[in-house]
Amino acid sequence: MNISTSACACACACKQELPLVSFQKGSLMMESLFHHRNNSNKDKVVVIMGATGAGKTKLAIDVAKHFQPAEIVNSDKMQVYKGLDITTNKVTEEECGGVPHHLLGTVDPYINFSANDFCRYATLAIDSIVEKNGLPIIAGGSNSYLDALVNHYPEFRLRYQCCFLWVDVALPVLHSSLQARVDRMIEAGQVNDVRDFFDPSVTDYTKGIRRAIGVPEFDDFLRAEANGRLDERTKQRLLQAAIARLKINNCTLANRQIQKIHRLHAFWKRNMHRLDATEVFRGSRDAWRDHVLAKTLIILHKFLYGEKKTPHVVPAGIVSAKDVIAAAAVLSSPPVAMAATR
Structure with a gap:
C-alpha cells in the first residue's frame, strides 16, 4: 500500500513540515503527564x-x-x-x-x-x-x-x-449549517477541485476517494461539460441539481453518523x-x-x-x-x- 510517510508514523504536518511542539507563552508544561x-x-x-x-x-x-x-x-x-x-x-x-x-x-x-x-x-x-x-x-x-x-x-x-x-x-441546526457549508465550498472552488480529478472514462465511484460525497454528484454535469454539445442553460441546470444532491447527501451522512454514535454509546x-x-x-x-x-x-x-x-x-x-x-x-x-x- 502506498502511504506517503514512513509507515505513516511521521506526522503529516499540514502540507509542509511543522514543528512537533509549539509552546505558547503561559501554557501548561505537561512533563510526562x-x-x-x-x-x-x-x-x-x-x-x-x-x-x-x-x-x-x-x-x-x-x-x-x-x-x-x-x-x-x-x-x-x-x-x-x-x-x-x-x-x-x-x-x-x-x-x-x-x-x-x-x-x-x-x-x-x-x-x-x-x-x-x-x-x-x-x-x-x-x-x-x-x-x-x-x-x-x-x-x-x-x-x-x-x-x-x-x-x-x-x-x-x-x-x-x-x-x-x-x-x-x-439536527435542524446542523442541517442548515451543512447546506451553507456546501455553498461556501462551491464558492471556494469545489467544482474545479472535482473537475481536475474527473475522468470521463471512469464510471465506478465505489473505490478510493471517488466514494467521497461531492464527487459522484457532479458526474452528470462534468460529462455534459466534457461532451460540449449541451447549451449553457442545460449545464447550469445539471450543476444546480448536483449541488442540491450534495446538500441532501451531506445531511443524510450526518444522520447516519449520529445513529452510529448512539450505537457506539452502548460500548x-x-x-x-x-x-x-x-x-x-x-x-x-x-x-x-x-x-x-x-x-x-x-x-x-x-x-x-x-x-x-x-x-x-x-x-x-x-x-x-x-x-x-x-x-x-x-x-x-x-x-x-x-x-x-x-
Missing part, C-alpha cells in the same frame, strides 16, 4: 467524534494546543487520501496552527483504505506520539474506523485507554462525554468557549490527571480560569440524556 497510566497500565488517548461539520477538527486543534505536546490522528476515511482538499474539507495549514497531523492526505486516492488499514497505521502513529511523550488525539467522522480500532483491534485495546468526546449539534458510555455545540451554530459569540471548550478541558484534566479538582494553571489565550471553574459547575449537574439529540 501523558505516560501517567490508569490501574490497567494503559496509556491514554483522546477520541473526538461527531457528525460531519459539527466542529471536531476545531476542538481537536484547541485541545492539542492546550495539552502540549499533542498530535492529531485523522479518522476521516476520505481525508486520508491525497487530493480533493476542498471536496473532502481537509483542514488547512493555517487552521492546523502548527499541530502535527497523521493520516491526512497521505494515501493513494485510487485504492481502498480499509478499516483494518486504518487500525494498523493509526496504531503506528499513536505509538510514535506516545514515544515522544505526546498526547494522541484521534479526530474524524468515520465511526466505522473508530469502532474497528477501539472495539476490535487487539494491539490498540490492550495498550490504550480512551476518553470519547462527542461534539453534538441539534463506551462510561467514557463518552456529549458536548452540545448547538449554540455555537446559532451565533452565540462565547458559546464555543463556554459550552464546548471549557467543559472539554475539565473532562480531559480529570481523565489525564485522575483528579477531580480544576487545574490551577490555565494556558493563556485558550480559556480563562473563570471559564474552567464555570465548566466544573456544569459537570456537577445531571448528565444530558443521550436522547436529547434532535
Whole structure:
C-alpha cells in the first residue's frame, strides 16, 4: 500500500513540515503527564467524534494546543487520501496552527483504505506520539474506523485507554449549517477541485476517494461539460441539481453518523462525554468557549490527571480560569440524556 510517510508514523504536518511542539507563552508544561497510566497500565488517548461539520477538527486543534505536546490522528476515511482538499474539507495549514497531523492526505486516492488499514497505521502513529511523550488525539467522522480500532483491534485495546468526546449539534441546526457549508465550498472552488480529478472514462465511484460525497454528484454535469454539445442553460441546470444532491447527501451522512454514535454509546458510555455545540451554530459569540471548550478541558484534566479538582494553571489565550471553574459547575449537574439529540 502506498502511504506517503514512513509507515505513516511521521506526522503529516499540514502540507509542509511543522514543528512537533509549539509552546505558547503561559501554557501548561505537561512533563510526562501523558505516560501517567490508569490501574490497567494503559496509556491514554483522546477520541473526538461527531457528525460531519459539527466542529471536531476545531476542538481537536484547541485541545492539542492546550495539552502540549499533542498530535492529531485523522479518522476521516476520505481525508486520508491525497487530493480533493476542498471536496473532502481537509483542514488547512493555517487552521492546523502548527499541530502535527497523521493520516491526512497521505494515501493513494485510487485504492481502498480499509478499516483494518486504518487500525494498523493509526496504531503506528499513536505509538510514535506516545514515544515522544505526546498526547494522541484521534479526530474524524468515520465511526466505522473508530469502532474497528477501539472495539476490535487487539494491539490498540490492550495498550490504550480512551476518553470519547462527542461534539453534538441539534439536527435542524446542523442541517442548515451543512447546506451553507456546501455553498461556501462551491464558492471556494469545489467544482474545479472535482473537475481536475474527473475522468470521463471512469464510471465506478465505489473505490478510493471517488466514494467521497461531492464527487459522484457532479458526474452528470462534468460529462455534459466534457461532451460540449449541451447549451449553457442545460449545464447550469445539471450543476444546480448536483449541488442540491450534495446538500441532501451531506445531511443524510450526518444522520447516519449520529445513529452510529448512539450505537457506539452502548460500548463506551462510561467514557463518552456529549458536548452540545448547538449554540455555537446559532451565533452565540462565547458559546464555543463556554459550552464546548471549557467543559472539554475539565473532562480531559480529570481523565489525564485522575483528579477531580480544576487545574490551577490555565494556558493563556485558550480559556480563562473563570471559564474552567464555570465548566466544573456544569459537570456537577445531571448528565444530558443521550436522547436529547434532535
